[in-house]
Amino acid sequence: MSFPGQRYLGPRPNTLIIAVCVLVALPVVLTRPVWTDSAVVLGVYALLGLSVGISYGQAGILTMSQGAFAAIGGYAAAILTTRFGWPPYADLLVAMALPAALAYGVARLVTRLSPLATALATLALGSVIEILIRNADALTGGYIGLAGIPSVGAINTPAGYACLAWGMIVVTVFLYENLMCSAYGRALNVLRVDQARARADGIDVPALMSAGFAVSAAVAGAAGWLYAHYISFLSPESLDTHISISALLMAVIGGAGYILGPIVGTLLFDGLTRLMPAAELQGFFYGAALIIILLAARTGILGLLAGLARRLRRPDATPAPRAANLSPQESLP
Amino acid sequence: MSRGLTATGIEVAFGGVHALRGVDVAVEPGKVAGLIGRNGSGKTTLFNCITGFVRPTAGRTTVDGVDVTSLPPDRVVKHGIARTFQTPRVDPRATVLSAVLCGFYSRVGASFVGSLLGVPGAWREEQRLHRRAEPILERLGLAELRGREVGQLSMGLIRLVEVARCLASGARFVLLDEPAAGLTAAEQERLAEQVRAVAASGVGVLIVEHNIGLVRSLCDTATALETGRVLCAGTPEAVVRDERVMRSYLGAIGDLAATEAAA
Numbered sequence: 055m056s057f058p059g060q061r062y063l064g065p066r067p068n069t070l071i072i073a074v075c076v077l078v079a080l081p082v083v084l085t086r087p088v089w090t091d092s093a094v095v096l097g098v099y100a101l102l103g104l105s106v107g108i109s110y111g112q113a114g115i116l117t118m119s120q121g122a123f124a125a126i127g128g129y130a131a132a133i134l135t136t137r138f139g140w141p142p143y144a145d146l147l148v149a150m151a152l153p154a155a156l157a158y159g160v161a162r163l164v165t166r167l168s169p170l171a172t173a174l175a176t177l178a179l180g181s182v183i184e185i186l187i188r189n190a191d192a193l194t195g196g197y198i199g200l201a202g203i204p205s206v207g208a209i210n211t212p213a214g215y216a217c218l219a220w221g222m223i224v225v226t227v228f229l230y231e232n233l234m235c236s237a238y239g240r241a242l243n244v245l246r247v248d249q250a251r252a253r254a255d256g257i258d259v260p261a262l263m264s265a266g267f268a269v270s271a272a273v274a275g276a277a278g279w280l281y282a283h284y285i286s287f288l289s290p291e292s293l294d295t296h297i298s299i300s301a302l303l304m305a306v307i308g309g310a311g312y313i314l315g316p317i318v319g320t321l322l323f324d325g326l327t328r329l330m331p332a333a334e335l336q337g338f339f340y341g342a343a344l345i346i347i348l349l350a351a352r353t354g355i356l357g358l359l360a361g362l363a364r365r366l367r368r369p370d371a372t373p374a375p376r377a378a379n380l381s382p383q384e385s386l387p
Numbered sequence: 388m389s390r391g392l393t394a395t396g397i398e399v400a401f402g403g404v405h406a407l408r409g410v411d412v413a414v415e416p417g418k419v420a421g422l423i424g425r426n427g428s429g430k431t432t433l434f435n436c437i438t439g440f441v442r443p444t445a446g447r448t449t450v451d452g453v454d455v456t457s458l459p460p461d462r463v464v465k466h467g468i469a470r471t472f473q474t475p476r477v478d479p480r481a482t483v484l485s486a487v488l489c490g491f492y493s494r495v496g497a498s499f500v501g502s503l504l505g506v507p508g509a510w511r512e513e514q515r516l517h518r519r520a521e522p523i524l525e526r527l528g529l530a531e532l533r534g535r536e537v538g539q540l541s542m543g544l545i546r547l548v549e550v551a552r553c554l555a556s557g558a559r560f561v562l563l564d565e566p567a568a569g570l571t572a573a574e575q576e577r578l579a580e581q582v583r584a585v586a587a588s589g590v591g592v593l594i595v596e597h598n599i600g601l602v603r604s605l606c607d608t609a610t611a612l613e614t615g616r617v618l619c620a621g622t623p624e625a626v627v628r629d630e631r632v633m634r635s636y637l638g639a640i641g642d643l644a645a646t647e648a649a650a
Binding site: 235239258 | 470
């Protein structure tokens with residue numbers, strides 16, 4: 055017999071899994087310099103993937119501006135530390151708050167549109183930010199970019215950054231899981247499936263979607279902050295739309311609706327393609343993986359595994375009908 | 388002002404089509420009001436209008452004297468009006484418990500940022516919601532099913548879950564859109580029992596129903612609609628026996644005697 059609240063009081067399973075995996079894997083990874091460097095870059099991508107998970111997997115906003123949000127975070131860090139002499143911890147707050155505020159404002163304007171139009175709006179937003187960065191020479195260094203971004207305090211080795219990156223991921227997963235185990239997380243799930251239902255529950259749909267998008271942008275901003283301090287150089291090409299699309303693909307492949315899905319996607323595919331000899335073939339592997347996932351497992355790798363686990367537990371159970379079958383379009387304006 | 392949910396002179400037009408033309412309906416706390424009428428007579432439009440999904444072109448909706456006309460749906464819920472949908476809109480993968488927990492949204496005390504950070508207040512709030520869901524599940528006989536996925540339940544049970552979700556919002560008035568459609572006789576009886584119990588606890592119920600037997604046994608008052616107008620209102624017995632209602636509505640499915648025999 056379960057008691058009320060058991061699930062909430064129980065340990066956060068996703069946080070526990072990622073924390074244990076990081077603690078086990080990091081000591082091994084840190085023994086090889088190449089792996090250590092990859093761990094930092096993958097960490098940045100995984101954070102971006104998580105930001106896509108929050109936006110697309112939960113709030114239902116197919117986002118193509120995460121790279122731009124990361125660029126804002128990165129440039130905020132670069133400008134504040136190199137031009138204004140801020141200490142490299144204090145700038146993290148700005149690097150997260152700035153994209154979050156922008157994302158919230160933009161989402162309030164565009165989420166009343168259809169999902170596809172909203173997706174295109176995020177793509178346009180990303181392009182606008184990129185153009186602004188290129189043209190604001192005085193502040194961003196324009197095409198040349200900004201160099202000499204200081205390292206984060208005492209953390210100045212790749213090993214230190216690898217620990218920082220994956221520490222940030224554990225914290226992000228913890229916060230993400232907190233949110234999903236709360237009334238707001240449930241509400242996000244409802245509005246992604248059925249907005250009319252969400253409104254009938256008393257959910258202010260545009261406000262909550264925008265809040266989710268803001269959280270997602272804040273995580274992307276943190277990824278940009280980490281990238282800027284690690285690489286110590288930032289140019290308009292560093293975090294562009296190409297990165298936004300990659301992050302989206304990784305999240306979808308791993309399972310955007312699952313908290314750890316984007317991390318699985320990032321590790322599996324970006325990790326694997328790094329091991330491949332020819333960098334030019336990366337696009338081929340990404341495309342092939344995406345097609346296979348969309349054909350065979352719409353909910354990503356974790357969705358596929360969850361489906362298998364469910365079937366093993368109850369071999370006789372027929373798959374639950376899809377939401378669409380239960381709620382055919384009742385015309386609600 | 389008077390207690391209760393009242394909609395007066397409600398008019399709704401979609402382009403040139405007048406879906407509702409001056410409809411009055413009232414629900415008192417603790418009472419069950421029935422709404423009958425053929426398909427297309429405007430029952431669901433009236434529901435959409437009261438709950439803010441559709442803006443009326445004229446008319447007023449008040450709850451205990453407070454004007455809620457033209458408020459968006461999420462604000463209407465905060466004034467204590469909750470609804471179900473004719474076709475249940477549920478996530479089949481959600482558990483019964485989490486579906487009911489969704490109903491609490493409009494009165495969650497924890498903030499978004501607090502929930503994100505997992506502050507102790509947010510943890511306590513979540514436990515409180517789980518505790519408050521229990522009596523609602525018990526009341527509707529769903530306690531044993533709390534861990535089941537909604538998609539695996541019968542239509543009757545899904546509709547009960549929807550009622551539970553309404554009650555979780557703290558609604559003083561619930562609007563049930565054809566809750567008995569597609570239910571077996573036993574399920575209908577169980578639903579009627581639960582609706583009576585809900586009303587007995589002081590909640591006003593407005594119910595769209597086609598089953599005349601159920602309307603007569605369940606409702607305290609009834610209103611018949613036809614092509615967007617009130618045809619007749621009063622006690623269920625009087626409305627059901629009204630000649631115009633019989634012609635407009637019962638004529639389609641046979642005479643009253645046949646209906647009584649069926650019920």
